[in-house]
Amino acid sequence: MAYQKYTPSLVLQLLLLALVLAIANGSxxxxxxxxxxxxxxxxxxxxxxxxxxxxxxxxxxxxxxxxxxxxxxxxxxxxxxxxxxxxxxxxxxxxxxxxxxxxxxxxxxxxxxxxxxxxxxxxxxxxxxxxxxxxxxxxxxxxxxxxxxxxxxxxxxxxxxxxPSPFADITRLKAQFASKGLSVKDLVVLSGGHTVGTSHCSTIAARLYNFTGKGDTDPSLDSDYVPYLKSKCKPTDRTTLLEMDPGSFRSFDEKYYTNVWKRRGLFQSDAALLADKETSAYVKLQAESHGSTFFKDFEESMVKMGEIGVLTGKAGEIRRHCAMIN
CATH class of the missing domain: 1.10.520.10 (Peroxidase; domain 1)
Structure with missing residues (x-):
């Protein structure tokens, strides 16, 4: 997928949109x-x-x-x-x-x-x-x-x-979150949701086997971690599930940040958090302080996310069945 180039004028437009959303959302x-x-x-x-x-x-x-x-x-x-x-x-x-x-x-x-x-x-x-x-x-x-x-x-x-894509770089991620009225801090905090759950091998196949089209591995991955991932995922494997937070994928904790700081985040979007001063500083803080503020920060960011573009008053409808429009 070709990523859009973010010019200063486009960034300004996104920031203005974020301001409008921040005022309107959830009111x-x-x-x-x-x-x-x-x-x-x-x-x-x-x-x-x-x-x-x-x-x-x-x-x-x-x-x-x-x-x-x-x-x-x-x-x-x-x-x-x-x-x-x-x-x-x-x-x-x-x-x-x-x-x-x-x-x-x-x-x-x-x-x-x-x-x-x-x-x-x-x-x-x-x-x-x-x-x-x-x-x-x-x-x-x-x-x-x-x-x-x-x-x-x-x-x-x-x-x-x-x-937001697991293959996205930090510029794209920041722009996408800003367009929804969410801050850079919200981006790195909500990424912490990857502390639970799994993903398919197909999501990281390119990082392991063909990152630039030359049969190489993503250099942002810890080289000592690559053999473990390759032992779990073969190049054409589309069904095997990987733990997003190995050893702790059923527990909601700060260990996601420890993994990212060690360059063991599963997705390119996880690794991207180390490419920005603000997000990298937050990753380091949570990794070194054992998640001292993570729960509190996550609560705040989830409230903000839950107010994005809501329909209220007489807009929309109340569905009788969630899978069907009335």
């Missing part, structure tokens, strides 16, 4: 939004999430990723949950979203909520709550989730290609 969201119309809403979502995570804790990482992928395309409007139809391929069938899973958790929460208070709680709000509750279930941080999002009615697979 109508509030804590306890459903207190009168569906008092048990958050408790119902929490129970549905706990019921699934207690049986399959590995779902926590993909549910967090699902929320991220939703918010970065058309804002946090639940559009990633919509099924494709004959005349439209939806986001969930876009290439970056094919490995998403955990939709059954959203559906279980929605079903329970529709029995309790039909037509009140949006799928977008459910996804935001499930992501938080799933991470908390695996002993991760717990952040406040202001509510009041409404569901979008548009979902287009090709738009998922605008998601």
């Amino acid at each position: 109508d969201l509030k804590l306890g939004f459903y207190k009168k119309r569906c008092p048990r809403a958050e408790a119902i979502v929490e129970k549905a999430t706990a019921d699934h995570i207690s049986v399959a804790p590995s779902l926590a990482a993909p549910l967090l990723r699902m929320h991220f992928h939703d918010c970065f395309v058309r804002g946090c409007d639940g559009s990633v949950l919509i099924d494709s139809k004959k005349n439209n391929q939806a986001e969930k069938d876009g290439i970056p979203n094919l490995s998403l899973r955990g939709y059954q958790v959203i559906d279980a929460a929605k079903t329970a909520l529709e029995k309790e208070c039909p037509g009140v709680v949006s799928c977008a709000d459910i996804l935001a709550l499930v992501a938080r509750d799933a991470i908390y279930q695996i002993k991760g941080p717990y952040w406040p989730v202001p509510l009041g999002r409404r569901d979008g009615r548009v979902s287009i697979a090709s738009e998922s290609l605008t998601l």
